[in-house]
Amino acid sequence: VLLFSCCFVLFTLDITRSLAVTSYADKQPLIGVSPEDEKYYKGLFSSNSIRCKDGSKKFNKSQFNDDFCDCPDGSDEPGTSACPNAKFYCRNAGHSPRLIYSSRVNDGICDCCDGSDEYDGKTKCLNTCWEAGKVEREKLKKKITTCREGASIRKHEIEQAKVAIEKDEAELTKLENDEKILKALVETLR
Ligand SMILES: *[C@@H]1O[C@H](CO)[C@@H](O)[C@H](O)[C@H]1NC(C)=O
Numbered sequence: 001v002l003l004f005s006c007c008f009v010l011f012t013l014d015i016t017r018s019l020a021v022t023s024y025a026d027k028q029p030l031i032g033v034s035p036e037d038e039k040y041y042k043g044l045f046s047s048n049s050i051r052c053k054d055g056s057k058k059f060n061k062s063q064f065n066d067d068f069c070d071c072p073d074g075s076d077e078p079g080t081s082a083c084p085n086a087k088f089y090c091r092n093a094g095h096s097p098r099l100i101y102s103s104r105v106n107d108g109i110c111d112c113c114d115g116s117d118e119y120d121g122k123t124k125c126l127n128t129c130w131e132a133g134k135v136e137r138e139k140l141k142k143k144i145t146t147c148r149e150g151a152s153i154r155k156h157e158i159e160q161a162k163v164a165i166e167k168d169e170a171e172l173t174k175l176e177n178d179e180k181i182l183k184a185l186v187e188t189l190r
Helices: 002-006 035-046 134-189
Strands: 049-051 058-060 087-090 098-101
Touching: 035 049
Parallel strands: none
Antiparallel strands: 049 058, 087 098
């Protein structure tokens, strides 16, 4: 249980990412899109149009993130504040990814610790993810250490259990033999 509960924590620290804020949108055509949704949006580049996630309408590449809301569920505008229901994904490398309401994109307030929600150049956001992620990283490190120790203890216990089982089996065999001898003796005495 110990092994499965905590050792599969993925410890991904991406510090190599560029922190440039002004050219963020140019560098990232799928701005605001979460990794799980990338496949869905890539359909825009391989076909003329795709359906909104709720299936209600269709939109094409030029309607994607064009600051005009076409889908009721906001799926055509993850990276702008045009749709009230849209969600913007912040990568927040060094800390935890986050989904914020797209209405907060370029609103002058830094919501994402990586500053990616303010990319129009009007507001400069410092990247505070590394600092903010510090406590969490320490926790994760401790967890990983505990897991390693737990795994090692477990392994040792299993080895000990194996030895104990072998011992028990030998003992049982001996007892069964003794029983046979005793039974024979009882018969003889009768
Ligand atoms: C996308 O759809 C709009 C509205 O239907 C249309 O005006 C525009 O030309 C289309 N763009 C492309 C690249 O197909």
